Amino acid sequence: MDKLPPWADAVLVPLISLLLAAMISALVILGIGEDPIAAVKLMITGALGSSYGWGYTLYYATNFIFTGLAFAVASHAGMFNIGSEGQAMIGGLGVAIICLMVPWPHWSIALPAAIAGAAVFGALWALIPAWLQAKRGSHIVITTIMFNIIAAAFLNYMLVNVLRPEGSMDPATAKFPTGAHLPTLHDMLAPVGINFSKSAPANISLLVALIACVLVWILIWRTRLGYEIRALGKSETAARYAGISPTRIIVIAMLISGALSGCMAINNVMGEAEQLLLNATEGAGFIGIAVALMGRNHPLGVFLAAILFGFLYQGGAELALWTSIPRELIVVIQALVILFTGALDNMVRIPLERAFLAFGKGRKT
Amino acid sequence: MDLLSILQVFDSGVRLATPLLLACLAGLFSERAGIFDIGLEGKMLMAAFFSAAVAFVSGSVWLGLLAGIASSLVLSAIHGLASITFRGNQLISGVAINFLATGLTVLIAQDWFKEGGRTPSLSGAARFEPITLPLANSLRDVPVLGPVYYELISGHTILVYLAFLCVPATWWILYRTRFGLRLRAVGENPAAVDTAGVSVVGLRYGAVAICGVLCGVAGAYLATALQAGFVKDMTAQRGYIALAALIFAKWRPWYALWATLLFGLLQAIALRYQNIELGGVVIPVQLMDALPYILTVIILAGFVGKAIPPRAGGEAYSKER
Numbered sequence: 001m002d003k004l005p006p007w008a009d010a011v012l013v014p015l016i017s018l019l020l021a022a023m024i025s026a027l028v029i030l031g032i033g034e035d036p037i038a039a040v041k042l043m044i045t046g047a048l049g050s051s052y053g054w055g056y057t058l059y060y061a062t063n064f065i066f067t068g069l070a071f072a073v074a075s076h077a078g079m080f081n082i083g084s085e086g087q088a089m090i091g092g093l094g095v096a097i098i099c100l101m102v103p104w105p106h107w108s109i110a111l112p113a114a115i116a117g118a119a120v121f122g123a124l125w126a127l128i129p130a131w132l133q134a135k136r137g138s139h140i141v142i143t144t145i146m147f148n149i150i151a152a153a154f155l156n157y158m159l160v161n162v163l164r165p166e167g168s169m170d171p172a173t174a175k176f177p178t179g180a181h182l183p184t185l186h187d188m189l190a191p192v193g194i195n196f197s198k199s200a201p202a203n204i205s206l207l208v209a210l211i212a213c214v215l216v217w218i219l220i221w222r223t224r225l226g227y228e229i230r231a232l233g234k235s236e237t238a239a240r241y242a243g244i245s246p247t248r249i250i251v252i253a254m255l256i257s258g259a260l261s262g263c264m265a266i267n268n269v270m271g272e273a274e275q276l277l278l279n280a281t282e283g284a285g286f287i288g289i290a291v292a293l294m295g296r297n298h299p300l301g302v303f304l305a306a307i308l309f310g311f312l313y314q315g316g317a318e319l320a321l322w323t324s325i326p327r328e329l330i331v332v333i334q335a336l337v338i339l340f341t342g343a344l345d346n347m348v349r350i351p352l353e354r355a356f357l358a359f360g361k362g363r364k365t
Numbered sequence: 366m367d368l369l370s371i372l373q374v375f376d377s378g379v380r381l382a383t384p385l386l387l388a389c390l391a392g393l394f395s396e397r398a399g400i401f402d403i404g405l406e407g408k409m410l411m412a413a414f415f416s417a418a419v420a421f422v423s424g425s426v427w428l429g430l431l432a433g434i435a436s437s438l439v440l441s442a443i444h445g446l447a448s449i450t451f452r453g454n455q456l457i458s459g460v461a462i463n464f465l466a467t468g469l470t471v472l473i474a475q476d477w478f479k480e481g482g483r484t485p486s487l488s489g490a491a492r493f494e495p496i497t498l499p500l501a502n503s504l505r506d507v508p509v510l511g512p513v514y515y516e517l518i519s520g521h522t523i524l525v526y527l528a529f530l531c532v533p534a535t536w537w538i539l540y541r542t543r544f545g546l547r548l549r550a551v552g553e554n555p556a557a558v559d560t561a562g563v564s565v566v567g568l569r570y571g572a573v574a575i576c577g578v579l580c581g582v583a584g585a586y587l588a589t590a591l592q593a594g595f596v597k598d599m600t601a602q603r604g605y606i607a608l609a610a611l612i613f614a615k616w617r618p619w620y621a622l623w624a625t626l627l628f629g630l631l632q633a634i635a636l637r638y639q640n641i642e643l644g645g646v647v648i649p650v651q652l653m654d655a656l657p658y659i660l661t662v663i664i665l666a667g668f669v670g671k672a673i674p675p676r677a678g679g680e681a682y683s684k685e686r
Contacts, residue, residue, distance in 0.1 A: 028469075145605055146661055157652070326471055328467065329472060335468055342458070343458035
């Protein structure tokens with residue numbers, strides 16, 4: 001009478017949901033009078049057909065790994081952290097302050113400092129909603145939405161009134177010193193004889209993101225804290241009975257989540273722009289939700305989903321460049337993925353469960 | 366500051382409060398029935414586009430309004446399907462709806478009008494025009510009350526008056542009708558409603574549909590009354606301000622009116638005065654923008670009376686539990 005086998009739950013359900021999302025996306029492309037197959041071909045050549053395309057795909061994927069992991073960690077604790085966007089913005093502020101305050105001699109010293117700055121700033125921005133949820137029961141979804149908007153206003157103020165260099169009109173910080181420039185994949189792969197595109201923004205942050213995946217896996221499934229986080233997410237009463245303090249776990253899980261969101265800034269602020277710009281996050285915080293949902297909150301799943309969304313983003317940019325399909329197509333696809341893998345999960349799961357049940361019965365008798 | 370400029374700021378506050386009020390009441394119906402809706406923003410945006418597009422093509426703003434409501438209802442139906450029928454996560458569904466609207470509006474606008482994701486400007490019968498209330502002109506010279514009547518109360522579009530009428534109407538429906546009693550009950554204790562033989566699913570779909578209609582009017586107001594046409598992302602996070610106002614009002618209709626008026630006024634002040642100097646301290650415009658959200662967080666923190674949401678909010682109801 002039980003549910004799906006684990007492999008069907010982990011692979012089949014998301015795959016069918018993804019297929020449904022893809023089919024409706026194809027209908028949308030047909031609806032605006034374009035050829036979906038040609039569009040997909042163009043996206044594949046644009047995003048994966050050259051090291052330049054790969055460089056962008058991996059760059060976007062790095063952002064999404066961080067925000068996806070952030071959403072996943074909070075999810076394990078039963079928290080819906082929709083505030084990655086704001087936490088990543090404030091993380092960017094931390095990176096900018098660290099990179100501009102100190103005349104860094106070499107990136108290898110600047111990077112750990114920037115990671116620390118990004119993590120601390122991101123975590124602090126998640127602290128107030130976390131504390132309000134844990135102590136006063138204020139719904140974390142509403143508070144994190146509010147904090148996203150407050151973060152945007154705060155960043156706007158900091159860039160326009162405080163961090164903007166004298167004489168500049170743009171709401172942006174000064175360029176970071178050369179010692180704080182991160183090596184790109186081109187710099188990293190040239191010594192091994194691989195000629196990776198020089199103009200693509202993928203950089204060493206990708207490795208940091210991969211390490212973060214491993215660390216999150218260890219945290220969630222191999223440590224006592226991870227066990228407590230998962231226990232709280234499954235059942236608060238059971239966790240409380242087992243002597244786990246919900247307040248403590250909620251705050252810690254949200255701090256980790258905020259720190260991961262903040263760390264996105266080493267990729268987009270330090271790695272790519274090399275200065276803090278207005279709207280640097282470009283909605284990556286929200287894509288983290290889609291990535292975590294698709295990846296079933298598992299670091300490996302998050303990694304794969306992030307690559308897929310990186311592909312969609314770069315492919316979508318190419319589409320907008322070469323056809324009359326606007327970039328917003330990607331937002332539609334993203335919405336459909338969230339809808340089908342997240343909200344309409346039961347639409348796929350219930351019929352599938354019935355099918356497995358019928359099949360299982362037939363085999364036994 | 367003289368009376369006239371104060372009145373003008375308040376007048377602009379009323380205009381800006383109207384979409385917030387409509388969206389806030391929309392959220393009130395939905396959340397009182399136990400369906401969280403963070404997709405108010407998306408529904409308004411969708412309605413803004415379709416009302417502007419149809420009003421432009423047909424030349425009739427009323428057809429535009431209907432199209433706006435219809436498009437918002439489609440999104441409501443998706444939200445209902447996901448969160449009522451399939452018992453999915455209401456928050457995730459709301460997030461998806463917001464993205465769907467952001468993407469689809471620009472995609473369709475570009476396909477239909479080829480003006481970079483906007484509709485052409487509306488004019489004449491394709492827009493809601495301001496209405497001068499009776500005697501506004503002749504009473505204008507009466508001291509104080511005359512200008513108040515002329516500047517502040519008269520001279521809005523019909524949708525503004527409609528929005529304000531929605532407040533007593535909502536109060537009456539919620540607290541004086543059988544439907545309202547059941548709707549509130551389904552948000553607090555759906556099992557009790559079910560035991561009484563009333564359909565939980567039916568009531569919740571009803572509430573979500575009312576939410577869709579009100580969001581549709583709000584979106585149409587943005588594109589055909591407040592502004593003349595649709596532009597990309599024109600809701601500018603009003604759906605979230607409405608959500609904030611709803612918490613501020615603690616899910617009650619009359620308080621929703623005061624909360625949205627306050628937030629509308631804040632927007633009007635931020636729009637008119639870029640940086641406000643108060644006793645030597647300059648208040649930056651960004652703080653004014655963020656103020657509704659900061660106030661809401663303070664309310665949520667429970668420092669100024671506790672905001673308690675409907676008890677069954679956000680939870681899908683399954684009969685066989």
